[in-house]
Amino acid sequence: MNHGVVADFSQETWWISVIKAVAILVFLLLSVLIAIWAERRVLARMQIRPGPNVHGPFGLLQSLADAMKLLLKEDLTVKAADKFVYVLAPLITVFASLLVFAVIPFGPEVSVFGVVTPLQLTDLPVSVLYILAVTSFGVYGIMLGGWASGSTYPLLGSVRGTAQVISYELAMGLSLVSVFIVSGSMSTSAIVESQQGFWWAVALLPAFAVYLVSMVGETNRLPFDLPEAEGELVAGHMTEYSSMKFAWFFLAEYINMFNVAAVATTLFLGGWRAPWPISAINDGMFNEGWWPVLWFLAKLWLVMFFFFWLRGTLLRFRYDQFMNIGWKVLIPIALVWLVAVAGVQAVRQFADVDLRTTLMWIGIPLVVVLALLLLWPEKKAPPEAAGPSEPEEIDAFAEGFPVPPLPGQVLPPSPRRAVLSVTAPAATATTTTPTATTTSDEEASDG
Amino acid sequence: MTESAVGSGGELVLFCIIGPLMVVAALALLFARKPVHAAVGLIFVMIGMAFLYTALEAPFLGVAQVVVYTGAIMILFVFVLMLVGVDAADSVAETIRGQRWIAVALGAGLVAVLAGVVLTANLPPAVGLEEANAMTNPVGVAYEIFGSTVFALELVGVLLITAALGAITLTHKERLSAIRDQRATVRLRQRAYARGEGSQVLTPAPAPGVYALHNAADVPALDPEGNPIDISVPRVLRIRGQELAPADVDGHVASIASGTFVQPVASPPAPSPDTSDPAAGRTDEEGGER
Numbered sequence: 181m182n183h184g185v186v187a188d189f190s191q192e193t194w195w196i197s198v199i200k201a202v203a204i205l206v207f208l209l210l211s212v213l214i215a216i217w218a219e220r221r222v223l224a225r226m227q228i229r230p231g232p233n234v235h236g237p238f239g240l241l242q243s244l245a246d247a248m249k250l251l252l253k254e255d256l257t258v259k260a261a262d263k264f265v266y267v268l269a270p271l272i273t274v275f276a277s278l279l280v281f282a283v284i285p286f287g288p289e290v291s292v293f294g295v296v297t298p299l300q301l302t303d304l305p306v307s308v309l310y311i312l313a314v315t316s317f318g319v320y321g322i323m324l325g326g327w328a329s330g331s332t333y334p335l336l337g338s339v340r341g342t343a344q345v346i347s348y349e350l351a352m353g354l355s356l357v358s359v360f361i362v363s364g365s366m367s368t369s370a371i372v373e374s375q376q377g378f379w380w381a382v383a384l385l386p387a388f389a390v391y392l393v394s395m396v397g398e399t400n401r402l403p404f405d406l407p408e409a410e411g412e413l414v415a416g417h418m419t420e421y422s423s424m425k426f427a428w429f430f431l432a433e434y435i436n437m438f439n440v441a442a443v444a445t446t447l448f449l450g451g452w453r454a455p456w457p458i459s460a461i462n463d464g465m466f467n468e469g470w471w472p473v474l475w476f477l478a479k480l481w482l483v484m485f486f487f488f489w490l491r492g493t494l495l496r497f498r499y500d501q502f503m504n505i506g507w508k509v510l511i512p513i514a515l516v517w518l519v520a521v522a523g524v525q526a527v528r529q530f531a532d533v534d535l536r537t538t539l540m541w542i543g544i545p546l547v548v549v550l551a552l553l554l555l556w557p558e559k560k561a562p563p564e565a566a567g568p569s570e571p572e573e574i575d576a577f578a579e580g581f582p583v584p585p586l587p588g589q590v591l592p593p594s595p596r597r598a599v600l601s602v603t604a605p606a607a608t609a610t611t612t613t614p615t616a617t618t619t620s621d622e623e624a625s626d627g
Numbered sequence: 628m629t630e631s632a633v634g635s636g637g638e639l640v641l642f643c644i645i646g647p648l649m650v651v652a653a654l655a656l657l658f659a660r661k662p663v664h665a666a667v668g669l670i671f672v673m674i675g676m677a678f679l680y681t682a683l684e685a686p687f688l689g690v691a692q693v694v695v696y697t698g699a700i701m702i703l704f705v706f707v708l709m710l711v712g713v714d715a716a717d718s719v720a721e722t723i724r725g726q727r728w729i730a731v732a733l734g735a736g737l738v739a740v741l742a743g744v745v746l747t748a749n750l751p752p753a754v755g756l757e758e759a760n761a762m763t764n765p766v767g768v769a770y771e772i773f774g775s776t777v778f779a780l781e782l783v784g785v786l787l788i789t790a791a792l793g794a795i796t797l798t799h800k801e802r803l804s805a806i807r808d809q810r811a812t813v814r815l816r817q818r819a820y821a822r823g824e825g826s827q828v829l830t831p832a833p834a835p836g837v838y839a840l841h842n843a844a845d846v847p848a849l850d851p852e853g854n855p856i857d858i859s860v861p862r863v864l865r866i867r868g869q870e871l872a873p874a875d876v877d878g879h880v881a882s883i884a885s886g887t888f889v890q891p892v893a894s895p896p897a898p899s900p901d902t903s904d905p906a907a908g909r910t911d912e913e914g915g916e917r
Contacts, residue, residue, distance in 0.1 A: 312698075327705075349698070
């Protein structure tokens with residue numbers, strides 16, 4: 181008797197749990213193999229080239245071959261590494277990524293070997309918080325991995341990665357809170373149950389939008405893959421890892437994509453429930469038995485396709501722009517939306533007013549204000565300052581103290597600079613001058 | 628669901644596994660030489676505690692423990708610790724005389740007090756779990772926090788906000804000039820170009836180095852006619868007079884090949900004062916090149 185959880189686990193036996201756990205593990209590993217293939221094929225299609233198509237039907241075995249190659253590579257442990265943490269980091273990452281699917285419902289109750297059980301390993305009254313907790317634990321893999329490598333790029337990558345993940349986790353958590361408020365629960369099965377009428381992606385569109393952006397930031401995927409930006413940081417925290425240890429990181433990255441996609445599906449896209457026209461067929465026939473697994477997987481892969489699509493479309497952000505979006509756009513939007521949802525919910529619950537009336541009373545003034553704002557005469561942009569026309573020179577030691585220049589002021593020319601600007605043209609001048617570079621004393625100093 | 632004081636079998640097994648591991652991790656926290664190892668030990672203890680909370684029918688507390696302490700506060704700690712480098716170990720120098728012995732004495736006192744409390748404690752069977760969790764654990768916690776202790780909670784909130792405001796005020800720096808973003812920089816460059824000032828190159832500057840002779844930042848690239856392109860050399864090197872001429876590195880490759888390596892150096896400056904470098908007079912405003 182687990183309160184606050186809709187799924188009924190009363191008939192659960194230990195071997196059912198073991199079967200489910202193994203099934204989830206196999207599902208995730210196979211899905212990763214397929215996802216890598218699918219990503220390469222989709223990207224190739226978008227870039228008008230074939231993509232992997234040689235090994236196996238449609239090139240399906242390509243990622244298997246790549247995985248085998250990766251595992252058979254030499255496993256290096258760099259000399260400057262802190263051995264213990266260096267090995268621990270990929271394990272933490274992959275461990276945390278595997279934990280999330282334990283609370284994701286694949287479907288309603290079905291009968292397995294004569295036992296009626298929900299298609300879900302377990303559920304807690306705080307399932308979604310559990311997911312957030314596991315994700316935030318997974319960050320340590322990135323952090324410690326970058327630190328333990330004892331190298332500059334990994335450290336920079338891991339500092340970036342950590343800052344990124346904790347910033348975007350805030351926005352993500354805030355967007356999830358509005359789902360908790362409207363569905364009245366934090367258990368995944370109860371949230372799916374609450375979406376019988378409406379998907380929360382429709383009813384809570386701003387929260388869904390914030391979640392979609394922050395989930396990309398959370399998984400370090402393009403356009404937010406700054407921690408491993410190849411052009412600047414080689415591969416971030418993974419630079420010094422090879423073979424199996426690198427494979428763990430790689431695997432975890434893809435499993436994390438599935439994790440956030442599964443959360444999006446469960447919390448916003450109706451979970452395993454069939455989409456509307458299908459759900460109405462034959463009195464909800466397609467919402468029972470094993471059918472829902474199909475809808476769940478379809479929605480999951482839809483979100484995965486969204487990831488691939490983004491990668492094929494968008495460029496990497498600059499780091500400051502990326503942080504600005506997180507802190508100055510996503511978090512304020514999520515906060516305002518959260519307060520609005522809480523307000524509406526409070527009116528609904530305590531004031532005994534119809535939801536429609538409430539929304540009307542909010543909506544009509546909002547539309548009026550927006551219309552007024554549209555009609556408001558635009559403020560003339562201030563004439564752009566054409567730069568300081570004649571910078572004023574300051575006395576750098578005005579009252580006996582060294583003072584920095586204010587805007588519009590410049591320091592007096594440095595005496596050193598004056599000397600150098602006379603000697604600097606040396607190189608230009610000497611192009612025509614015959615030179616004697618090898619003097620004997622220089623040879624001595626080099627030798 | 629635990630009815631007895633000892634707890635169910637599963638809970639006991641879990642405790643017997645996690646408890647010793649937590650003690651080991653806590654000892655690692657105490658005796659680790661590197662601060663990051665200590666942090667890893669502490670993280671392990673926190674996660675173990677979350678497991679125990681959850682086993683004790685307090686899943687909300689367990690999860691909040693990980694989200695708040697492990698996921699936010701410890702991350703910030705490790706964030707700072709990471710930047711001290713892999714090889715850094717704690718300094719064992721005493722800043723206060725006799726600090727170590729005072730600490731040992733106080734620690735021993737604490738151990739004695741705690742041992743006394745634990746040994747003399749009379750543990751009655753646990754009661755009230757069913758009632759507390761009657762409306763599910765998170766709802767029960769919510770009623771407790773926002774019902775009976777709402778005033779204290781608000782007070783703590785005010786305190787935290789005050790602290791945050793204080794931190795912002797103390798670290799706030801007044802911006803002296805507007806941030807110049809990419810767009811403004813480009814606009815300034817183009818305006819300077821139109822006026823005929825500054826760098827007369829709008830594209831990125833060519834890369835330095837004459838690859839067959841000497842590939843380094845201090846050698847200007849050559850244009851198709853074989854003349855050096857000055858702006859390909861970083862401005863700082865130019866101003867310092869460290870720019871080499873292609874002639875300076877003429878024999879460089881040959882000297883490497885023959886085994887008598889000779890470091891090329893900039894030739895002495897030409898004495899004529901009228902060949903003032905146009906680049907040297909440039910300010911950062913027009914710094915269109917590197």
